[in-house]
Amino acid sequence: MQILHVVGARPNFMKLAPVRAALAAHGKVHQTIVHTGQHYDVSMSDVFFQQLQIPEPDHNLGVGSASHAQQAAEIMLRLEPIILKGKPDLLLVYGDVNSTVAAALVCAKLLIPIGHVEAGLRSFDRTMPEEINRILTDRLADYLFTPSMDGNENLIHEGVPPEKIHLVGNVMIDTLIRLLPHAGTPKLLEELSLAGYPYVLVTLHRPSNVDDRAELRRILLTLNEIAGEIPILFPVHPRTRQVMRALEFANFSPHLHLVDPVGYLEFLGLQRKATLVITDSGGIQEETTYLGIPCLTVRENTERPITVQLGSNILVGRDMDRLKIEVEAILSGKGKTGTVPPLWDGKAGQRIADILVSGA
Ligand code: UD1
Ligand code: UDP
Secondary structure, three states: EEEEEEEEOOHHHHHHHHHHHHHHOOOOOOOEEEEEEOOOOOOHHHHHHHHHOOHHHHHHOOOOOOOHHHHHHHHHHHHHHHHHHHHOEEEEEOOOHHHHHHHHHHHHOOOOOOEEOOOOOOOOOOOHHHHHHHHHHHOOOOOEEEEEEEHHHHHHHOOOOHEEEEEOOOHHHHHHHHHHOOOOOOOOHHHHOOOOOOOOEEEEOOOOHHHOOOHHHHHHHHHHHHHHOOOOOOOOOOHHHHHHHOOOOOOOOOOEEEEEOOOOOHHHHHHHOEEEEEEEOHHHHHHHHHHHEEEEEEEOOOOOOHHHOOOOOEEEOOOOHHHHHHHHHHHHHOOOOOOOOOOOOHHHHHHHHHHHOOOO
């Protein structure tokens, strides 16, 4: 059986690693990896292949950054000849990024069966580009691997035949469980004299928070205020950095530390030791839930409601007063720790491999 994995952006790599490893253990599968090049900085791509022990991609399409239409079109154009030549038996795609939907569309037209890892998640907010990617990829997929029961419910509600839907658990948590023992105290904490002290970890990259200068400024001013109380460590996504460059600030708190994106092991080490996390990332809502670290999500909705229902996540919307109130609550010991959702147990990749190989 020939399986082609297509990945392209940072959160894809943590999801690919356990599925690829579990399929390799079966021995009956020949695997090829295509990297679209959607993310290309060393700190957004190469570092994850090294730390997660994923083999070098067989092909890198080198598409880089562009508008949604251009990026997806380039991926499709450059991927099609590889599919025609390699004739895989199955395409596996991950999550909700442009690389995911573009690869699914190419393979659907060539009648190559498609497996979608992390299917069924819905924010019900089509202003998010990812929501469109999720809906389309799920419509095209033959195997829909869901991380939690809400995914199954959404897909059934949309009319997906139940036999296509497989509740397997969360592959991102597989990677976390495997690598947590290797995530020590990141050097960065020592360099900033934060080791052993309380701090807040922040990431922000949703277009709705960072693309508009005034909006990003409003959030940064709030973070600056919070940094007056507890130091903040903020590894800045390149999308956010780009907009930040155009903002001018005076009187930034010396306790608001803006740094480049960090590697997976370092970020895991930073999450584990954080007093709380402020984010708009999908994956980080899940990782903090597994780690039991209070998470404040700066978004009006989430495609991962289970992290709010069972986990440590609170949606604060984009209301900065609410954000400050929730930070205060956590600092006064009222943080939410939650529980780990069912099947977030380190074996999701194995379940996917078993389904694919037994169905082969
Ligand atoms: C993408 C995904 C988003 C995911 C995020 C993870 C889509 C529609 N969005 O958003 O769902 O949460 O990745 O991080 O697929 N850039 C660099 N270097 C890089 C990559 C990007 O400088 O290696 C800069 C470029 O200026 C680029 C911008 O970041 O224009 C945005 O990159 P892009 O891949 O289009 O979207 P993300 O915001 O990263
Ligand atoms: N992450 C990382 N370094 C960072 C920020 C995040 O390794 O500086 C990891 C994080 O632990 C998680 C993943 O990147 O595994 C989440 O990716 P991201 O937030 O870019 O995308 P999303 O999940 O929102 O699609």
